[in-house]
Amino acid sequence: MTSIKMIATDVDGTFLTQQRTYNNTRFAQQLNQLAAQNIHFVVASGNHLGHLKDVFAATPAVQTFVAENGSLIVDHGKTLFETSLPMPVVHDVVTTLLTDDAVRPNVLRLSGAHGTYINRHDRPHDAVGQKYFFNNLVPVDDLLKVDDTIYKVNGEWPNGAIQDIAARLNQQFPGKIHATASGFGSIDIIAPHMNKATGLAQLAESWGITPNEIAAFGDNDNDREMLAHVGLGVAMKNGTQSVKDVAQLITPTDNDHDGVLDVIDRILTDQL
Template sequence: MPKIKMIATDVDGTFLNHDRDYNHARFAQQLQRLTAANIRFVVASGNHLGHLHKVFAPTPAVQTFVAENGGLIVDHGQTLFETAIPLPTVREVVHAILADDTIRPQVLRLSGAHGTYVVQGNQPLDPDAQDYFIDNLVTVPDLLTVDDTIYKINGEWPNDSIQAMAAKLNQRFPQQIHATASGFGSIDIIAPHMNKAIGITQLAQAWGIAPSEIAAFGDNDNDQEMLRHVGLGVAMRNGTDSVKRVANLLTPTDNDHDGVLNVIEAILADEV
């Protein structure tokens, strides 16, 4: 296969272990070797940019982020690409979801350029997880009054129902949104035809890198398009069956045992 020139990785359940951490020293050393080998490292996540900055603060050499499932791409502090959901669509979808008990979630949020908006008093299924993932929470009386650039609508449903619910939402709002299960009882609703694959492709094209020269890591449904699109799609050993089916390679170890870093080591050694 062609030489890898870009590595993109999901974060939770992939790069991070179950303690939401990673081997800082080993990764910092790998980053130096990746730079020397002219291989770009990219974070590709459904999370908002501020959270990703916090996660990778121990290794500040990480400076390229495909956030919001491709909706916001930032390199060294510069916004390169931005794909928002039109506000009229946001309001139409939010109104319809909240009005229908068959699809109404435990909590609904809007992830925007200036904050993540939630209705005051709404209680998430896992408050600790909300505190961890969202450090820019803004409480509002009504999501329909939010006036911001909205990259993503995010909702929480019972974890065992999120794949079926994502399919139901896509069927309910064809050509308006793209709903994808992101794990942990969460569904991300983004602009139609947007996903991590589109995000990393925009970035790779700006750098003159072909899809065949990209390796990508993921563990969940919102990683499928990305793994299917690149030259080396790597599914985590702890990943979902759906993401494993589209991958070229399965990590020899899971996310609790340096699964991503072990494969990066093999890429650096030209062993994959």
């Protein structure tokens, strides 16, 4: 029998196809098999909770979410852990991003407990994509006047620049933030000690599961810590090289060809 007791997966570029779909029937069958073997299934994403619930609405058995890159952990509707950015840090970061042309994003958002806040005059390059990822948008006149618990600051830049800009922001705010590329030209700015691995570790400890008993799937920079932390870190065939460098396994097929589900079958049948 497999030694894996928890499977965690990123969503976009990993579990979902490029058309933002997944094999509902096959996955539902796997969930039944996972439950029979007492293996927990966890969604670990940089996205906000409401979006993740929408994505997995077709398979309501999915009830555990490590959202906001680890800053919010919810299991069966109950918040287990949450870590927010201090508001003075949020203000400093927002002010820098809006006044320094070297790091100014095309679009800037604050992901909070009660909504995702965006300046009403900002126009994303992909309005359809924004509507898909952020179903809780709250247009405001001034991001510095937002009053909410803020889990992350999210910005959009030209895709080729995000690694350099993330590194620059981490240097500019040492010990105050953790900026990480999250795909699609986005950078997530979260609390300095937070990442998916930290969130997953909190959840696993509460369940009495060790890192060696966890398998995790990812494709992008914000998955690196999670894949390096667990016993079986699985990078997607279509993933970045930085993620592949820390993985123990690379999926034989990509996210458009059930890459995650194929490896889950191997875990279920103890063929790894």
